Amino acid sequence: MSHEKDSFAAIKEMLATPKRILISGHLSPDGDSLGSMIAMARMLTACGHDAKATADVNALGKPGFLEGVEDLLSVRKLKRKKFDLFIAVDCGSLDRMPPEVRPIAAKLPKICIDHHVTNDGSFGDVQVVDPAASSAGEIVWRLAKWMEWKFDRATAEALWVAMVTDTGRFAYDATSPKTLRAAGDLLKYGVRTALVNDIIYGTFPRKAIELKRIAWRSLHVWKNRRVAEVTLTRDDFRSVRGTKAEAEDIIEIPRSVARNEIALFFYQIPDRTKETRCSIRTRGDWDATVLAAKFGGGGHKKAAGCTIKAPLGVAKRQMRKAVKEMLYPGKKPTPPARTAVTSAPVPPSTPIPLPASPSPLPSSQCQKQ
Numbered sequence: 001m002s003h004e005k006d007s008f009a010a011i012k013e014m015l016a017t018p019k020r021i022l023i024s025g026h027l028s029p030d031g032d033s034l035g036s037m038i039a040m041a042r043m044l045t046a047c048g049h050d051a052k053a054t055a056d057v058n059a060l061g062k063p064g065f066l067e068g069v070e071d072l073l074s075v076r077k078l079k080r081k082k083f084d085l086f087i088a089v090d091c092g093s094l095d096r097m098p099p100e101v102r103p104i105a106a107k108l109p110k111i112c113i114d115h116h117v118t119n120d121g122s123f124g125d126v127q128v129v130d131p132a133a134s135s136a137g138e139i140v141w142r143l144a145k146w147m148e149w150k151f152d153r154a155t156a157e158a159l160w161v162a163m164v165t166d167t168g169r170f171a172y173d174a175t176s177p178k179t180l181r182a183a184g185d186l187l188k189y190g191v192r193t194a195l196v197n198d199i200i201y202g203t204f205p206r207k208a209i210e211l212k213r214i215a216w217r218s219l220h221v222w223k224n225r226r227v228a229e230v231t232l233t234r235d236d237f238r239s240v241r242g243t244k245a246e247a248e249d250i251i252e253i254p255r256s257v258a259r260n261e262i263a264l265f266f267y268q269i270p271d272r273t274k275e276t277r278c279s280i281r282t283r284g285d286w287d288a289t290v291l292a293a294k295f296g297g298g299g300h301k302k303a304a305g306c307t308i309k310a311p312l313g314v315a316k317r318q319m320r321k322a323v324k325e326m327l328y329p330g331k332k333p334t335p336p337a338r339t340a341v342t343s344a345p346v347p348p349s350t351p352i353p354l355p356a357s358p359s360p361l362p363s364s365q366c367q368k369q
């Protein structure tokens with residue numbers, strides 16, 4: 001902790017004079033990223049800085065209800081602005097940030113506030129990286145308390161959303177006594193707990209429900225139900241005019257299969273059909289970051305993600321291979337005889353159509369069982 005206090009002191013020094021500050025989380029910001037950056041922007045603004053949090057404002061998903069979202073600077077408008085300082089929250093490398101942010105952040109003094117176990121400590125002139133923290137929001141709260149920054153309800157709600165979403169409503173193992181003390185403190189500022197819960201977990205926009213319906217149909221279970229996966233193709237998103245932000249909890253579908261140990265959610269981002277994103281959740285001792293790291297991704301032990309530089313069919317085969325190698329270490333990969341890999345209807349040589357062409361990529365390429 002003393003190390004953390006040293007970092008806090010260094011941050012205090014950097015903030016001794018009014019600064020123009022840019023704050024960013026990771027791509028496709030989740031509740032923790034968005035809540036943490038909004039809270040930081042609000043508190044820094046309140047103590048005299050010109051602080052802006054940035055994100056793709058068109059794809060905020062559920063946490064987009066937060067007060068303070070209206071002050072976000074769209075990533076598209078970044079070029080016109082000048083900054084003195086960069087703060088990364090819930091993110092520890094340039095390549096996990098929105099592409100528009102990267103060149104700007106690269107040139108600025110940097111503060112990094114993160115809790116990803118895959119954060120290698122190389123990002124930021126000052127770092128507050130605590131893999132034991134439930135969320136970046138929890139660290140932001142500690143920093144704010146140490147700095148004696150003022151909280152208002154909107155700031156507290158932003159941090160509450162950060163903690164609630166990253167702990168699965170205070171259910172995951174990362175929920176510590178410290179987490180609950182921080183959360184308890186936030187309640188003093190009037191966080192509307194039931195309203196927040198209803199917005200984030202109790203109700204879903206039509207697009208999100210349609211995406212779930214499609215994802216349920218794609219559910220594919222293998223290795224005696226130990227592995228389960230769902231898929232959303234670019235065309236699936238198009239068919240409901242939805243974005244990844246509306247598919248935030250899709251991973252809970254494969255995860256909900258009894259006996260599931262490894263849950264995978266494969267999805268395509270529009271206009272990027274040459275790569276495939278994959279969300280990973282694990283149970284027991286399986287380490288999700290081992291799988292994600294094989295494809296340059298990262299995250300936490302039980303929740304990680306990566307971008308596989310291959311079209312959907314190929315990416316699935318690569319990830320399934322990685323899963324089998326993890327489940328059965330030492331076992332040499334045998335020619336796949338009756339595995340899901342060979343039964344997938346996209347043979348290795350099938351060219352995946354480019355974005356412009358009408359795509360015959362059916363969701364059926366993920367087998368139903």
Ligand SMILES: [Mn+2]
Nearest residue numbers: 032090136166
């Ligand atoms: Mn987080």
